[in-house]
Amino acid sequence: MHVETKPGDFGPPRDEQELAAAADIMMQSYAMAPAAATAWTQRVGRESLRLLREGGHVAGTLVSIPMGQWYGGRDVPIVGVGGVGVSPIHRGQGTATRLMQHLLREARESGAPLSTLYPATQPLYRRVGYEHAGARYEVRVQIPMLDVSERTLTLRPIEAKDEAAITACYQGQAQTRQGWLARGPYVWSRVYVPRDGTATGYLVEGDSGVQGYLYVVRKSLAGWKQELFLSDVVATTPAAARRILAFLGEHRSLGTEAVWYGGADDPLLMLLREQSYSVKLDMHWMVRVLDVAKALEARGWPAGLSGALHLEVQDALLPENHGRFVLEVSDGAARVKRGGEGRLRLDVKALASLYTGFHSAEALRRVGALESDETSVRSAVSLFHGPQPSIRDMF
Numbered sequence: 001m002h003v004e005t006k007p008g009d010f011g012p013p014r015d016e017q018e019l020a021a022a023a024d025i026m027m028q029s030y031a032m033a034p035a036a037a038t039a040w041t042q043r044v045g046r047e048s049l050r051l052l053r054e055g056g057h058v059a060g061t062l063v064s065i066p067m068g069q070w071y072g073g074r075d076v077p078i079v080g081v082g083g084v085g086v087s088p089i090h091r092g093q094g095t096a097t098r099l100m101q102h103l104l105r106e107a108r109e110s111g112a113p114l115s116t117l118y119p120a121t122q123p124l125y126r127r128v129g130y131e132h133a134g135a136r137y138e139v140r141v142q143i144p145m146l147d148v149s150e151r152t153l154t155l156r157p158i159e160a161k162d163e164a165a166i167t168a169c170y171q172g173q174a175q176t177r178q179g180w181l182a183r184g185p186y187v188w189s190r191v192y193v194p195r196d197g198t199a200t201g202y203l204v205e206g207d208s209g210v211q212g213y214l215y216v217v218r219k220s221l222a223g224w225k226q227e228l229f230l231s232d233v234v235a236t237t238p239a240a241a242r243r244i245l246a247f248l249g250e251h252r253s254l255g256t257e258a259v260w261y262g263g264a265d266d267p268l269l270m271l272l273r274e275q276s277y278s279v280k281l282d283m284h285w286m287v288r289v290l291d292v293a294k295a296l297e298a299r300g301w302p303a304g305l306s307g308a309l310h311l312e313v314q315d316a317l318l319p320e321n322h323g324r325f326v327l328e329v330s331d332g333a334a335r336v337k338r339g340g341e342g343r344l345r346l347d348v349k350a351l352a353s354l355y356t357g358f359h360s361a362e363a364l365r366r367v368g369a370l371e372s373d374e375t376s377v378r379s380a381v382s383l384f385h386g387p388q389p390s391i392r393d394m395f
């Protein structure tokens, strides 16, 4: 069936009826209870919801979340996409594809150079230009194995006045981690109130002020046991890291494991005596480059490294990205010009994996996602080399 949609068919809910239709789609798409679906639409806010109307009905919905991601120490604006759902009676007719196409056009016009999402199915998002660009890992630490001796710092419940210190702690850590979110209000709200419970926050302080914090949800297990889910945990000093681990260890009479998310290379694990933990892939996240030149100029680059790359990018959906670009990197920043010789050829999907440092130019060439001469591949490998990209938060 061929369906054409006009720009006016896409946008935030116009009235209460459309808002209720979005909640209904969420309920059916994510097996939510009706009250939970309504609460969810209220929480994300009407201005973040997008609907696609087809044949006079709301056929699909998603949430568009403006925020940032740290790349090379710089906060690159992104549009995060979540809660994609199509009414079961409209499925299999390209509705989700059209919904995403409208979203991408709007996101590019908003000025954000990237869009990021967690995919429940990949072909849908690949079709509109997203590709694997990083990972989110689940870290599980055995509580009874934790050392509880660190006591030099105080730990107390978080109060409203601590918000600025907490935001600063998080940002100090996130900006050194490739891909971590520059959180907006929506993602912070999910730290305080994760999907299954309200978190209790604790702050670690010493003579030099706030040195870390954690947000904990205690989940009860059979036989009085409990698991601690940390919706966030940050330590800015080694003593704070040991204090937080000791605090978790103090839950050992009934606590089984402490669970949090982030990169596979979490430095907190260095402080454990034994490998009394597991690190498991939760999901690969995907990025769509919305604006090639802007994206390359917005991120930071390794200091002390300079070089140039002649790129040729294919992008069927956003023709502004299609064509040749010259990337020049020096002093930790990039300049991008149109033109050049197009020596490294790739589509916009492969560019997403290259951009974040998730796959090297060499790896992309091996799977047929990039064509290039030897010299350009070597330059691209060193220019885009960096820590493995990861994200702590789900959105």
Ligand SMILES: CC(C)(COP(=O)(O)OP(=O)(O)OC[C@H]1O[C@@H](n2cnc3c(N)ncnc32)[C@H](O)[C@@H]1OP(=O)(O)O)[C@@H](O)C(=O)NCCC(=O)NCCS
Binding pocket: 029, 030, 083, 084, 085, 086, 087, 090, 091, 092, 093, 094, 095, 096, 097, 098, 118, 119, 120, 121, 123, 124
């Ligand atoms: C996934 C979903 C949004 C697809 O909606 P849709 O309008 O049927 O999608 P489209 O018709 O545009 O199909 C696009 C591609 O998505 C994939 N897709 C569609 N339905 C799918 C399904 N039920 N399961 C897995 N993949 C699916 C297919 O690869 C399809 O391409 P193809 O038909 O060429 O194989 C819809 O099935 C849904 O709401 N599911 C429940 C919620 C969900 O999983 N959301 C995604 C969260 S990231």
